[in-house]
Each structure stands twice: as C-alpha cells, then as structure tokens.
Amino acid sequence: MILQVANLDVDYGKARAVSDVSLHVKPGEMLFLVGRNGAGKTTLLKTISGFIRPTAGTIDFDGADIAGLGAEQVALKGMRYVFQDKRVFSQLTVRENIELAAYPAGIRLADAIDTVVGIHPAIAKFLDSKAGGLSGGQRQLLLLGRALIGDPKLLLIDEPTEGLAQGTIREVFEVLDGMKGRLSMVIVEQNLSVVCRLADRVYAMREGRILAELTDPAAIADQAKLETYL
Ligand SMILES: Nc1ncnc2c1ncn2[C@@H]1O[C@H](COP(=O)(O)OP(=O)(O)O)[C@@H](O)[C@H]1O
Numbered sequence: 001m002i003l004q005v006a007n008l009d010v011d012y013g014k015a016r017a018v019s020d021v022s023l024h025v026k027p028g029e030m031l032f033l034v035g036r037n038g039a040g041k042t043t044l045l046k047t048i049s050g051f052i053r054p055t056a057g058t059i060d061f062d063g064a065d066i067a068g069l070g071a072e073q074v075a076l077k078g079m080r081y082v083f084q085d086k087r088v089f090s091q092l093t094v095r096e097n098i099e100l101a102a103y104p105a106g107i108r109l110a111d112a113i114d115t116v117v118g119i120h121p122a123i124a125k126f127l128d129s130k131a132g133g134l135s136g137g138q139r140q141l142l143l144l145g146r147a148l149i150g151d152p153k154l155l156l157i158d159e160p161t162e163g164l165a166q167g168t169i170r171e172v173f174e175v176l177d178g179m180k181g182r183l184s185m186v187i188v189e190q191n192l193s194v195v196c197r198l199a200d201r202v203y204a205m206r207e208g209r210i211l212a213e214l215t216d217p218a219a220i221a222d223q224a225k226l227e228t229y230l
Pocket residue numbers: 012015017035036037038039040041042043044
C-alpha cells in the first residue's frame with residue numbers, strides 16, 4: 001500500500017468532521033472519494049497531507065507514519081495536495097508560479113516547465129500570462145501540472161472539475177485520464193460521470209464516515225448506482 005489510514009478522527013473545536021475513517025490506496029491506483037457537501041472529504045484530504053492535525057488515528061505513507069508531520073514535511077516525502085479553491089499566485093506569471101514549486105523541490109525551472117506543459121501542451125501558450133487572468137480550466141491545468149513537479153508518489157486532488165464549463169471538464173478529464181497509472185491518486189469529485197469513467201475504486205463518505213467502498217467495476221461504471229451514495 002502507498003497509503004494506509006486507520007481509525008482517523010478529525011475535529012474542529014468540539015465538532016467532529018472526520019470520524020473513525022480507515023482507507024488504503026494501492027500503488028498506481030486512481031481512487032475516488034464521493035459524498036455530499038459537508039461530508040468531510042476536504043478535511044480528510046487536508047489531514048492526510050498534513051495541513052490539519054488529526055485527533056486520533058494513524059496515517060502510513062510509503063512505509064512511514066506521517067500523522068504527526070506538517071504539510072511541508074509530507075510534501076518532501078512525495079505527497080501533493082491540490083486545493084479545492086484553485087489557489088494560485090495571481091500577481092505572478094504562470095512561469096513564476098511554476099518556479100515557486102520547483103525551487104523547494106530542488107528541480108530546475110526548465111525541467112519543471114517540461115513537467116507542467118507535459119500534461120497539456122496548451123499551457124506553453126500562457127506561461128508568461130499573469131496567473132490571476134487565467135480561466136478556471138487553465139488554472140486547474142496549471143495546478144495539476146505544478147503538483148507533478150518533483151515526481152510525487154501520491155497526489156490528492158480536491159474537486160478538479162468544480163465550477164468548470166462542460167467543455168473544460170472534458171479537458172480536465174482527459175488530463176486526469178493521461179495521468180492515470182503514472183502515480184497514485186485520490187480524487188474528490190462530485191461529477192459522477194467523471195468518477196464512473198475513471199475510478200479504479202470508490203469510497204463514499206457521509207457525515208464524516210466512510211459509508212461504502214465500491215470495488216466492482218460494473219458497480220463503479222453505473223452512474224445511477226453511484227448517485228445513491230450522495
Ligand atoms: N475550518 C473549519 N472550521 C470549522 N468547521 C469546518 C471547517 N472546515 C470545514 N468544517 C466543517 O467540517 C465538516 C466537513 O467539511 P468539509 O471537510 O469541507 O466537507 P466536504 O469537503 O465533504 O464538503 C462540515 O460540517 C464543515 O462545516
């Protein structure tokens with residue numbers, strides 16, 4: 001297993017947002033996490049990636065316990081989290097945004113740019129644009145490409161198609177499809193047509209807990225069945 005989470009509890013003050021969650025990710029697997037707003041999906045990803053400390057439970061990543069580490073240390077071990085809010089450095093160019101990710105990873109800028117442009121050639125055309133002026137789809141492509149800098153082993157992606165137009169969702173879908181098998185991924189996604197076409201396995205969350213695990217390809221491909229878990 002590349003990731004093994006056991007009996008994880010996460011609290012915001014007195015409110016429990018993630019409750020006794022156990023899950024695993026296999027090497028090279030594309031795992032999806034579905035569930036309504038407020039189910040605890042973002043909290044779970046932020047906790048795994050070290051942005052939030054759990055109240056209880058263990059997080060084993062690539063053979064080491066990371067439950068006590070902060071986000072920077074977890075990133076150095078080879079995990080990346082792509083935030084739901086699509087945050088970029090708006091005042092900087094796309095190239096400078098890439099540079100800021102390349103530097104801490106010890107990667108040369110030219111190599112980092114190759115990695116980012118490698119996921120979608122269109123990115124080459126807006127390298128010198130201010131990141132704040134990008135469309136939602138362009139921003140998501142930048143974020144996905146940037147997350148691959150330094151060759152991480154596990155990528156956590158929070159709602160990559162949220163707020164995008166249909167044609168742009170297709171573009172992001174194709175990029176995700178192209179990344180499939182290259183590394184392990186956990187993707188939160190409410191667009192179930194994306195889930196049923198890409199997922200190797202699915203966990204459904206409700207009220208902070210894992211409600212179900214779907215492993216049968218026929219069940220995963222059945223969008224109507226997936227909808228019953230929302
Ligand atoms: N920063 C926060 N402070 C307090 N409560 C929060 C915070 N972020 C999320 N919550 C609460 O935790 C629960 C889970 O939220 P979240 O993880 O964002 O769910 P999801 O990503 O599935 O929509 C919700 O009840 C939400 O209101």
